[in-house]
Amino acid sequence: MTRTNTTDCNSHTNDSNNIKKLKRGFAYKLFYQQGVWPQNASLNDYYLAVSYTVRDRMQKMFLNSIRALQEKDSKIVGYLSAEFLMGPHLHNNLINLGLYDQVSRAVEESGLDIKQIIDHEEEPGLGNGGLGRLAACYLDSLATLQIPAIGYGIRYEFGMFDQEIENGWQKELGDRWLHPGNPWEFKKAHMAVEIGSGGYTERYTDDHGNLRVRWVPARMVKGIPYDTPVIGYRVNNVNLLRLWSAEAPKSFDFDDFNVGDYQGAVHEKIMAETITKVLYPNDEQFRGKELRLLQQYFFVSCSMQDMVRIHLFQFPNLDNFPDKFAVQLNDTHPAIAVPEFMRLLIDVHHYSWEQAWDIVTHTFAYTNHTLLPEALEKWSVDMLGRLLPRHLEIIYEINSRFLDLIRIKYPGDVDVVRRMSIIDESGERYVRMAHLACIGSHAINGVAELHTRLLKNHTLADFHRLWPDKLTNVTNGVTPRRWMVLSNPRLARLISSAIGDGWITDLYKLRKLEPLVDDPAFCEKWQQVKFENKQDICAMFSCDCGPVFNPYALFDVQVKRIHEYKRQHLNLLHIVNLYHRLKNNPDLDVPPRTFIFGGKAAPGYTMAKLIIKLINSVADVVNSDPDVKNRLQILFIPNFNVQIGHMLYPMADLSEQISLAGKEASGTGNMKFSMNGALTIGTLDGANVEIREEVAPENFFLFGMDVNAVEDLRRAGYNPQTIYNQNEGLKAAINLIAMGHFSHGDQELFRPLIDSLLYHDPYMVLADYQSYVECQQKVGEVFQDPGRWTKMAIRNAARMGKFSSDRSIADYCRKVWKVKPLPVELKLQRLPENGFKFP
Template structure:
C-alpha cells in the first residue's frame, strides 16, 4: 500500500487525473511515444529493457513535448524583439529533471498510467536518473530555482554555465572520514540536453597584446593569444509551470582545436600527442578544482574566463543577428552575475566592444554598465574572489590592461567628485596592494554594474556597512535588496505531494498557481482533525527517510521521534559543530539521568566539505564518531540517534526536507547571506531553530516570533565580542555544560582509537572562537529545551507547523524574480495564476 505523502503522484496536476476518453487518448499517445523511443533510440524490446532504458525512453518522449513549446517560445521572443535576460552562474544545481518536467507539463499521471500499462513503475524508474552534478549548494540551487521561475513568468532568459563532466565530487564516508570521488553523472549520457557542435567559440589565453597606431594618432589593441580553446554549446530546455514558456540553459564544454597531434603520435609519443586535449578538457572536468596550488588557481581562472567569454560572444552574436546596432545592447539585454565567479565578464565585454566592435571607450562603458547587474552572496572578505596580478597578466594580458584603465578612470572620477584620501583610494581601488597585488573581482563587478543586490534584508544592510562600505559611499543607491526565494513547484508540490494535496483541500486548487493563497491554511491551523492528517503525512515521509537511513547507514530510526535536521555545506560559520556539541550534551544527560521522560530524537546531518578544508572535514569525522558512540550505546535505548547521510544532493534533500520536524539554521549571525534551505524547511512545516541571520530575520517576520526558535548573539553583538577578543575560556568556564563536553572530546571519549584527534579542535574553541560557538551554546541549548516542551503539546506544535507553511508564500522565487524583472532588468513578464 502506498504511504501517504511519499511517491504516489509525486507532482501536482491542474486537477485530478481522470481516465476519460481524452485522457485515454493522451495515455495511448504517450505509451506509443515511449515504446517508439525504446525501439528506435535505445534499440531494445520492452521485454528486455532495463529501468535505465525505460527512463531514457520516457525522458525522450517527454522532451519531445517540451521541444514543441521551446520552439514556439523562441519564435515568439524573436518576433516580438523581447528583451532577454542572461543569467551567468558557475553552478546550476538542477537535480533530477524527469519529475520536474512531468510536474510542470501536467504529465505525471498520464505518464504513470502509460508506464503501468507497460508493466513499469514510474516511482522505481525515478531513482535511476542521476542528479546533474552542476553545483555544490545554495548558490547553484538558487540559480536552478530562478531558471524555473523565469520560465514560469515567461521572461525571455538564458542560463549560462559550464557542462562539468564530473561536477563537484561524489562524497563517500569511510571510517567517518570524507573521501572524494569523481561524480559520473554523464557516464550513460544525458537525455535532456541537445549538443550544439555547430555553436563553438574560440577562447584565448596568454600571449601578448600589440598596440597598432591609427591614422589619427590613437591606438587600437590586438590580443594575440598564445593558446586557444574551443567552447562547445550544450542546450537543456527549461519548461516553466504548465509548460507555456520554455527557456534555455546553455552549458559550455571545453575541447582542443586539434584533439590529437598526429606527428607526435606517429613518433611514438602517444601520451604527449594528447597533451593539448587533456589541458583543454580539464577546464570542464570538475567544479571548484582545489586552488591550494598555483596550478589549481590557474585552472579556476581559466574556467571562469572560459564560460564568460563564450557566453559574451554568444549573446552578442544573437543580438546582432536580430538587431543591426551593437549600441542597442542595453535596450535588449540584461546580464546578471551570480556572485563574483563571472565578474571577469565586465572586462571581457569591454574587450569585445572596444577591440572587436571598435566602439569608443566611453560608449562601451555606458553599454557595459547598462547591461550588467551583480548579486553578492557573501559578507566574508576572503570569499570575495581576488586574483594575483601576475597570474592575470600572464593568462589574460588584454583584460589586465582593461582593468587597469577601468580602475584609473574610476579613481579619477572619485577624485574629481570630492576630497578623497589615500586611505580611501586604497579601499576603493580594484587592485588590492596589501599583500601582493591582487585584482578585487567584487570591486570590478560593483563598478561595472548598474545594480548590486544582496539576497536578504539583513545581508543587504550589512553589505552597505562592511564589504562594500566605501563603494556604497562612492556610488550611492547602487545597492538594492532582493531576498532569495525558492520554487514551490520543486520543494513542495513535487517533494511533498501528500502535504500538497491537503493544502489544495484547504486553500483550493488555485494555490498551485497563487502562492499567496497559502494564507487560507491559517483557517484550519487549529483544526485537530486536519492536524492529524498533516501529522500522518509527515510520519509517512519520516518512514520513507528512515528507510534511506537504514539502507545507507544500517541505523534504524523511530518515525515517531523528533527529526532534527541540519543539511548544508560543511563550514565553520554554518556551525554544525554547535549542533554536535548539543548532541553530546543530550547523550551525556540520557546516560546520567536514565529515568527522565526523554523525548526520542533523531539528529540528521548531511553536507560536503571542500576537499582542501581540513577543519570542515574534521567536523564531519566528529559527527560520525559521535554517531558511532551514541547509536551503539545500549544505555541510550534508542532515545537519541545520530545519522550523517553521505553525498548530499538535491534528490536527498527532497527526501529529507518533507520529513523534518526541526530545521537547524544556526550560522553565526552576520555571516549567512540568506539561506534557502531555511525557506524549504519552513514551507514544508518544519519549525526553525536559528540565529537572527540571513533570511531567518524575514522568516520570523512572516511566520511570527512565536512560531520560530531564535537564539544567540545578533550580528552587532558578534562584532562587538570580536573586537573585545575571541578567547572563550571565561565563557566556557561559566557554562554549566561546556567544560564537560569539551573535556570529553579532548580526552578521546569519541575517538578512543586516537584520543588526541579533537584536541586541536577543542583548543580552537577555547582560545580562538571566531564563530562564537561557545558564546551561543547555552542560548542554543535552552531553545532546544523549548522545542522539547512544544513537541509534547501536539496541538500547539502542529498549529505552529501549519502557520509556518501558510505564511511562507512570500518566499517564492516567483516573487523574487518578479522584483528582479521589474526593478533591475526592466523586462516584461507574465504573472501566473
Template structure:
C-alpha cells in the same frame, strides 16, 4: 544547395493522453534505444520514456523561442558557475501537467514511474546554495514567461561524490554523465574560440586612435549543450546553455606515428580539463589557473553568444541595454565586465566611453557573501599570464574610477586603497567584487540583513559613492520543486483544502492559516509528516543499513559543512543531551534523531575534521544501549538535490544556526519551513525575515545578534571565560579534547577544541548556553502534539513571501526591466 522554406515547414504537436504517450514510449524503445520489451532493462525504459518527455518539451521550446523573436523581447541572461538542477524527469512531467497521463501509460506497459525516477542521475552542476538558487531562478523565470537563458559550464564531473570511510569524508569522482543525458542537445555548430595567454599588440589607425589586438597564446573551443527549462503549466520552455571545452587541435598525428602516443593527445587533454571538474581544489597554483580559465572560458563563450543573438535582429550596439540584461551570480563571472569592454572596443571598435556606458547598463551583480575570505581575489601575475588584455582593461577601469574618487576625496589615500580594484597590500590581487560593483548598474544582496550589512559595513564606501546602487532582493525557492514535487502528500492535502493555485502563486498558501486550529486538519497534516518520516527511515535502512525510529523527533541540519554554519554547535548540543540521558535516564526526554548532511570542500581541513567528529560521536551514542533508543546521530553522505527531497519533507526541526551576520540568506531554511518544520535559528540571513513573516511564536530564535557580536569583539571576546563558567559546556569540550569519542587517538580533535578556546571566531562557545535553552523550549512544545502541529501548519502557511517567483518578479522590475512574453 536549396534552402528550406520555413513557411512550408509544418509539424503536429504530439499528444498528451495516455494512449499517445504509451505509443511514443514503445516507439522510442525500438527506434531510439534499439531494444524490444523482452530485452529492455529498466534503464532502457527510463531512457525511452525520457525521450518521450523530451519530444514534448522540444515543441514548446521551439515555439517559445520563436515567440521571443516575434516580440523582439528583451532577454535576461543569468551567468552562473553552478546550476544545481537535480533530476529533470518528474519536474518536467509536473510542469507540463502530464504526470497522471504518463503514470497511466507506463502502468499499462508494466512499468512503474517510481522505478524509472530513481534511475535518473542528479545533474551535478553545483555544490550548494548558489547552484540550487540558480536552478530555482530558472524555474521561476520560465514560469513567469520571462525571456531568460542560463549560461554555465557543462562539467563532466561534479564537485565530488562523498563517501564516508572510518568516519572520514572520501571524495570520489561524480560522473553524472556516465550514461547518456537525455535532457541535453549537443550544438556542435554553436562553438567559439577562447584564447588564453599570448600577448597584446598595440597599433594606431589613420586618425591616430590606439587599437589593441590580443594575439597568439593557446586556443580552446567552447561547444554549446542546451537543456530545456519548462515553466509551470504555461507552455513556456526556456534554455540553459552549458559550454563544454574541446581541443582546437586535438591530435598530433606526427607524434603518434613516432610512437609518442601520450604526447599526441596532450593538447586535447589540457584543453578539455577546463570543463572536466566543478571547482578543482585550488590549493595549488596549477588549479588556481584552471579555476580562472573556467571562469573566463564560459564568460567569453556566453558573451559572444549573447552578441550573436542580438545581432540577429539588431544593428546598433547602442540598443544593447534595451534588449539584453546580464546578471552575474556572485563574482565567478565578473570577468564578463572587462570581456564585454574588449569585445565592444577591440572587435566592434567603440570608443571607451560609449563602451563603458553600454557595459554598465547591461550588467548587474548579486553578492552572496559577507565573509572577507570568500570575496574572490586573483593574483595580478596569473591574470597577466592568462588574460593580458583583460588585465590592461581592469587597470584602466580602476584608473578612471580612482580619478573620480580622488576628486570627491582629495588627498584621502586611505579610501583610494580601500576601494581600488587592485589590492596593493596583499601581494597585488584583483578584487573581483570591486570590479563587479564598479561595472554594474545595480548590486543586490539576498536578504534584508545581508543587504543592510553590505551597505553599512562590507561596501560602506561604495554605497556612499554610488547611492542607491546597492539594493535588497531577498532570495526565494520554487514551490514547484520544493513542495509540489518533493512532498506529494502535503501538496495534495494543501490543494484539497485551498485549491491548486498556490503552486503558481505561493502567496495563496496563506489561506491555510484558518485551518491551523482545526484538529481534523492537524491530524491529516501530522499523518503526512509521519508518512514522510517512515519513508525516510526506510531509505536510511536500505542505503545506510541503519535503523531509525520514525516516532522520534527528526532534528535536521543539512547544508555545506563550514565553521560559520556551526555544525559544531549542534554537535555540542547533542553531546550535552547525551550526558543528560546518562545522568538522568528517567527524566522526560524527547527522543530525537539528529540528521546531518553536507559536503566539505576537499581542501578544508577543519570542515573535514568536523565530519569525522560527527561520525565518531554518532558511533559512541549508537553503541551505548543506555541511550540509543532515545538519541541517535546520523550523518547522511553525498547530500544532493535528490537527497534533500527525501529529507526535507520528513524534517520536524530545522537547524539554521549560523553565526549572526555571516549567512547571506540561506534557502534550506525556506525549504524546511515550507514543508512544515519549525526553525531553530539565529537572527541571521533570511531567518530575520522568516521571523517577521512566520511570527515570533512559531520560530525558535536564540543567540547573539550582529550588534552583540560587534560589541563583544570590541570588548575583547574571551571564550575561555564561558568555558570556565559553564560546567555543561566544559564537560562537552573536555570529552572531545581528551579523546572520549576517539580513544584510539585521544588528541584527534585538539585542533577543534584549541581553536575554540583560543579564538572561537564563529562564537560557538558564546552561543552554546542560549542554544541549549531554546532547544529545551522547543522540546516542551513538541511534547504538546496539537500545539506543535498548529505551529507547523502556520510555518507552511506563512512562507508565501519566500517564493522565487516573487524574487524574480523583483529582479524583473527593479534591475532587468523586462516584461513577460505570454
C-alpha cells in the same frame, strides 16, 4: 497563467489517447533510439526512452518560445553563473508539463515502475550548494513567470564529488553524471565559439587611420554549447540552460601522430578539455587557482560572444544591447565579463571607450552572495596578466578612470582611493573582483535584508556612499514546484484539497491555511503527512545490524555544507550534553529525538572533515548505547545532494539554522524546511530574520547573539575559555569529546577541534552555547504538546509566500532587469503532414 492550446485535456478519452501515445513513444524510443528489444533493455534504457519521450513533448513549446522571441523582440535575461545545481530533470519536467499522472500510468501499463525510473536519473551536480541551487530555482521561476532567459554556465564533465563515509571519515569519489547518457541536452556544435588565452597585445593602425589594440592569444580552444530546455510550470514558455564545454580547435595533430609522437599529438586536445573537466568543490573558500580563472573566463567569453551573436542576428549594431539583454553576474565568478565585453566592443566592434563603457554598465548587474572575507575573489595581477593580457590592460584603464572620479569626489582622501581601487596593492598585487563587478554594473544586490544592510555598512560601504541608489536587496527564494509539489506530494495534495492549487504559482495563497489551525481534522491530516514522511526515511535508513529509527521521535535536521561558520559542532555539543544528561538521569523529561545531519566538506578543509568524523563517532557510541535506546539517535546521511534533499526537507520537525549572526548571507534550506512545515531553531542571521518576521516570533525558536552583540563581544575581547570554565554542562560535553569517549580513548583525534574552540573559537560557538541549549529545552517542551506544535508548523508553511523564487524573480525584473513577461502561444502545434520545405 494556464497553458494555452495544449493537447492536455481532462477528459477521459483524451487521457487514454495520450497514454496510448506515450506508450508508443516509449516503445519507439527503445527500439529506434536505444536499439534494444524490451527483454534486453536495462533500467537505463527505459529511463532514456521515457525521458526522450517527455523531452519530445517539450520541443514544440521550445520552438514556439524561440519564434515568439524572434517575433516580439523582447528583452532577455542572461544569467551568468559558474554553477547550476539543477537536480534531476525528469520528475520536475513531468510536474511542470502536467504529465506526471499520464506518464506514470503509461509507464505502469508498460510493466514498469515510475518511481524506479525517476530515481535512476544521475543528478547533474554542477554546483557546490546554495549559490548553484539558487540559480536553478531562478531558472524555474523565470520560465514560470514567462520571462525569456538563458542561463549560461559550464558543462563540467565531473560535477560535485560523491561523498562516501568510511570509518566515519568523508571519502570523495568522482561523480559520473554523464556516464549513463544525458537525454536532456542538445549539443549545438555549429554554434561553437573560439576562446583565447595567454599571448600578448599589440597596437596597430586600421585602414581608416584609427589606432587600435589587438590581442594575439597564445592558445585557442573551442566552446561548444549544450542546451537544456527549462520549462515553466503549466505555461508554454521554455527557456534555455546553455552550458559550455571546451574542445581543442582540431582533434589532434596528424603530423605529430605520423612521426610517432602519439602523446604530443593529443596533448593540445587534453589541455583544452581540462578547462571544463571538473567543478572546484570549494564553497565559500577562494583558492586562486589558474585553471579556475581559465574556467571563469572561458564560460564568460563564450556567453558574451553568444549574446552578441544573438543580438546582431536582429540588429545592425550593439548600440541597443542593454535594451535587449540584462546580464546578471551570479557572484564575482563571472565578473571577468566586464573587461571581456569591453574588449569585444572596443577591439572587435570598434566602439570608443566611452560608448563601450556606457553599454557595459547598462548591461550588467551583480549579486553578492557572501560576507566571508575568505570567499572574496582576488586574482593575482601577475597571473591574470599572463592569462588575459588584454583584460588586465582594460582593468587598469577602468580603474584609472574610476579612481580619477574618486579623487574628484573625495579630494585629498588617499585612503579611500586605496580602499576602493580595483587593485589591492597592500602586498603582492591582486585584482579585487567584487570591486570590478560593482564598478561595471548598474545595480548591485545582497540576498537578504540583513546581508544587504551589512554590505551597505561594511563590505561595500565605500561603494554605497558613492552610489547610494545602486545597492539594493533581493531576498532569495526557492521554487515551490520542486521543493513542495515534487518532493512532498502528500503535503501538496493535502494543501490543494483544502485551498485549491493556486498556491503553486502564488505562494502567498498559502495564507488561506491559517484558519485551518482550528480545524482538528485538518491538523490530524497534517500530522499524518509528517508522520508518513518520517516513516519513509526510517524505512530507508533503519537496518537489522544498526539502529532502527523511531518515527515518533522529534526529527531534528541540519543539512547543508559542513563549515565552521554554520556551526554543526554547536549542534553536536548540545547532543553530547543531552546524551550526558540522559545517562545521568534516565527519567529526564525530554521527547525522543533523532538528529539528522548531511553535507559535504570541501576536500581540503581539514576542520570540516574532522567535524564529519566527530558526528559519526558520536553517532556510533550513542546509537549503540542501550541506556538511550529509542530516545536519542543520530544519523549522518552520506552524499547530501538535491535528490536527498527531496526526502529530507519534508520529514523534518526541526530545522537547524544556527550560523553565527552576520556570516550566512541568506540560506535557502531554511526556506525549504519551513515551507514543508518544520519549525526553525535559529539565530538572527541571513534570511532567518525575515522568516521569523513572517512567521511571527512565537512560531520561531530564536537563540544566540545578534550581529551587534557579536561585534560588541569581539571588540570587548572574546575569551572562550572563560565560558568553558563557567559552564558545567558545556565543560562536561567538551571533556567527553576531549577525553576520547567517542574515539575509543584516543585523546588526540579531536584535539584540533577542541583546541580551536577553547583557544580561538572564530565562530563563537561557546558564546552561543547556553542560549542554544536553553532554546532546545523549549523546543522539547513544545514538541510534547503535538496540538501546539502542529499549529505552529501550519503557520510556518502558511506564511512562506515571500520565500518563493517567483517573488525574488519578480523583484529582479522590476528593480534590476526591467524585463516583462512574454507569454508564448503554441502557433506550431505539430509537424506538417508533408514535412517542411526548407528555405
